[in-house]
Amino acid sequence: MISVGTIAENILSNHTGKEVKAGEIVIVPVDYMMSQDGTTPLTIKAFKEMNGESVFDPSRYAIVIDHNAPSPIEAVSNIHKEMRAFAKDTGARLYDVGEGVCHVLVPESGEALPGSVIIGADSHTTTYGALNAFSTGVGSTDLAAALVSGKTWMKVPSTIKMQYDGELPVGVYSKDIALRMCGRLTANGATYKALEICGDAIDSLSVEARMTISNLAVETGAKVGLMRCDAKVKKYLEGRAKRKFKGVDADEDATYERVVEEDVSKLSPQIACPPDVDNVVPIEKVLGKEIDQVYIGTCTNGRIEDLKIAASILDGEKVDKDVRLIVAPASREVMLTAIECEVIEKLIKAGAAVTTPSCGPCVGTCNGIPADEEVVLSTANRNFKGRMGNTKAPIYLSSPAVAAYSAIKGCIADPREVLE
Amino acid sequence: MKDLYGRAHKFSDNVNTDYIIAGKYKFKSLDMNDMAKHLMEDLRPGFYEEIEEGDFIVAGENFGMGSSREQAPLVIKAAGISAVVAKSFARIFYRNCINVGLPVIECDTDSIDEGDEIRVDLERGFVHNITKDKKIKATPMPPVMVKILNDGGLSEHFKKHGGFNLE
Numbered sequence: 001m002i003s004v005g006t007i008a009e010n011i012l013s014n015h016t017g018k019e020v021k022a023g024e025i026v027i028v029p030v031d032y033m034m035s036q037d038g039t040t041p042l043t044i045k046a047f048k049e050m051n052g053e054s055v056f057d058p059s060r061y062a063i064v065i066d067h068n069a070p071s072p073i074e075a076v077s078n079i080h081k082e083m084r085a086f087a088k089d090t091g092a093r094l095y096d097v098g099e100g101v102c103h104v105l106v107p108e109s110g111e112a113l114p115g116s117v118i119i120g121a122d123s124h125t126t127t128y129g130a131l132n133a134f135s136t137g138v139g140s141t142d143l144a145a146a147l148v149s150g151k152t153w154m155k156v157p158s159t160i161k162m163q164y165d166g167e168l169p170v171g172v173y174s175k176d177i178a179l180r181m182c183g184r185l186t187a188n189g190a191t192y193k194a195l196e197i198c199g200d201a202i203d204s205l206s207v208e209a210r211m212t213i214s215n216l217a218v219e220t221g222a223k224v225g226l227m228r229c230d231a232k233v234k235k236y237l238e239g240r241a242k243r244k245f246k247g248v249d250a251d252e253d254a255t256y257e258r259v260v261e262e263d264v265s266k267l268s269p270q271i272a273c274p275p276d277v278d279n280v281v282p283i284e285k286v287l288g289k290e291i292d293q294v295y296i297g298t299c300t301n302g303r304i305e306d307l308k309i310a311a312s313i314l315d316g317e318k319v320d321k322d323v324r325l326i327v328a329p330a331s332r333e334v335m336l337t338a339i340e341c342e343v344i345e346k347l348i349k350a351g352a353a354v355t356t357p358s359c360g361p362c363v364g365t366c367n368g369i370p371a372d373e374e375v376v377l378s379t380a381n382r383n384f385k386g387r388m389g390n391t392k393a394p395i396y397l398s399s400p401a402v403a404a405y406s407a408i409k410g411c412i413a414d415p416r417e418v419l420e
Numbered sequence: 421m422k423d424l425y426g427r428a429h430k431f432s433d434n435v436n437t438d439y440i441i442a443g444k445y446k447f448k449s450l451d452m453n454d455m456a457k458h459l460m461e462d463l464r465p466g467f468y469e470e471i472e473e474g475d476f477i478v479a480g481e482n483f484g485m486g487s488s489r490e491q492a493p494l495v496i497k498a499a500g501i502s503a504v505v506a507k508s509f510a511r512i513f514y515r516n517c518i519n520v521g522l523p524v525i526e527c528d529t530d531s532i533d534e535g536d537e538i539r540v541d542l543e544r545g546f547v548h549n550i551t552k553d554k555k556i557k558a559t560p561m562p563p564v565m566v567k568i569l570n571d572g573g574l575s576e577h578f579k580k581h582g583g584f585n586l587e
Binding site: 041046121125137138140144148151155191192382 | 434436438439442443444449450462463481482485486487488489490491494508510511512515516519520562564573574575576578579583584586587
């Protein structure tokens with residue numbers, strides 16, 4: 001097929017078998033689907049209301065127990081029980097308590113593939129855009145409709161190209177690019193649009209680090225945060241990919257709504273200040289802000305690279321006596337690797353409380369809800385008022401390096417002081 | 421589709437899904453009537469008590485940003501709100517509203533104040549501010565969404581047509 005589109009347009013063209021352009025509404029076949037414990041109960045309800053009898057292809061559906069795991073109360077336990085039964089009935093792949101966070105598990109399992117269309121009943125499903133998947137969050141009813149029919153409807157988005165060039169300075173990471181992106185575009189700067197995230201700076205990142213940026217794409221309102229399928233993506237998928245795939249690129253004369261350029265060589269560590277993800281400042285503006293709790297983990301920054309960075313800073317050091325450091329490796333695979341390479345030992349020796357791979361306090365369900373007036377520094381993706389379960393506890397967001405160094409210092413501190 | 425009538429409850433820009441219904445509640449219950457008592461609790465304590473059946477939530481830009489939780493439009497509906505009127509909506513929230521049969525109207529809301537008496541004509545796409553005697557034109561909803569909304573949401577649409585019937 002000859003097409004002259006953006007990555008988003010070309011993936012949707014391939015899936016519909018006709019050349020589609022931004023603005024059109026199309027019904028597209030879905031390659032993979034996911035729901036978690038916050039969204040599965042309503043998915044089951046909608047599935048039954050639609051008189052759904054079976055999932056069109058259960059091998060393409062994952063149910064993940066991660067948002068509230070292990071269950072802290074009986075109501076949640078009952079939800080989990082219902083999810084397990086639904087997985088058994090439909091033949092879907094169940095990821096139970098302790099296996100990890102959905103957006104880390106789906107790529108690990110080789111189901112997030114270049115050129116594919118994925119929907120997840122979780123807003124951060126944009127994460128797999130780093131693997132060149134047209135991947136977006138939907139509600140439970142949309143997901144149920146896809147379970148029944150194998151399809152979903154979409155408005156083909158127009159695209160903003162995010163061009164990142166230059167070499168990242170020491171102590172500055174993909175999370176800083178991502179936060180800066182949220183600050184520049186603002187919380188609704190890309191609503192209903194696709195982001196195409198590219199440039200030398202992106203090429204130089206690992207696939208894991210890229211996922212952090214696609215994860216935060218939704219915080220600009222974007223539908224997808226797409227990147228190219230390069231040699232690193234193919235390498236990441238070696239031995240993992242569950243199906244054959246073919247990367248989809250943009251055509252040279254594709255039409256972009258606008259192009260946003262950034263030279264990352266001038267970037268400082270970035271901090272999102274409460275209570276909005278787009279309230280982003282360079283770290284220099286908030287240095288010395290006292291903190292009570294640090295959380296390292298989540299679908300944004302709970303991967304092995306993130307934990308290795310944190311452990312390298314915390315190695316041989318001690319967490320400040322007035323600070324709690326909670327670390328949740330984002331999956332069992334991450335946890336096991338972190339044990340093998342002594343990352344967990346270093347973290348625990350420094351004073352960290354290491355918890356079950358799950359979303360945990362990021363979403364205010366369990367494992368570390370802050371007290372009134374306590375200040376939290378987290379590597380997560382949201383800092384809304386009450387996000388972590390207490391409206392009186394302000395949340396700052398940062399990279400794992402800033403989080404780890406600040407835990408030692410007892411206040412927001414710049415890791416470039418100790419990184420060479 | 422008949423006109424909707426009620427009073428405006430005014431909110432600002434970027435009202436997120438954590439404000440609409442906090443994450444800590446969504447995991448505990450599936451009883452929307454029970455959860456509705458916590459609607460906007462962190463933003464405006466006691467809001468649920470202020471609502472009379474048929475009232476509107478009127479907001480600025482990017483209403484419903486954040487999570488994909490469908491509990492957000494469901495609790496708004498369960499609280500007795502007949503529609504949400506805003507300058508713009510977050511993508512997933514907008515879809516979820518249509519899918520669960522909660523009307524959403526996109527228009528300039530600057531001239532609407534707290535407590536204004538409002539009538540919404542979904543069919544012709546305008547908002548009549550009775551208190552201010554002013555008519556505001558709404559952005560037309562895509563035909564696909566009108567079709568799903570007219571069927572009473574996506575579940576009803578599927579039940580009626582056995583799958584997508586939007587083209």
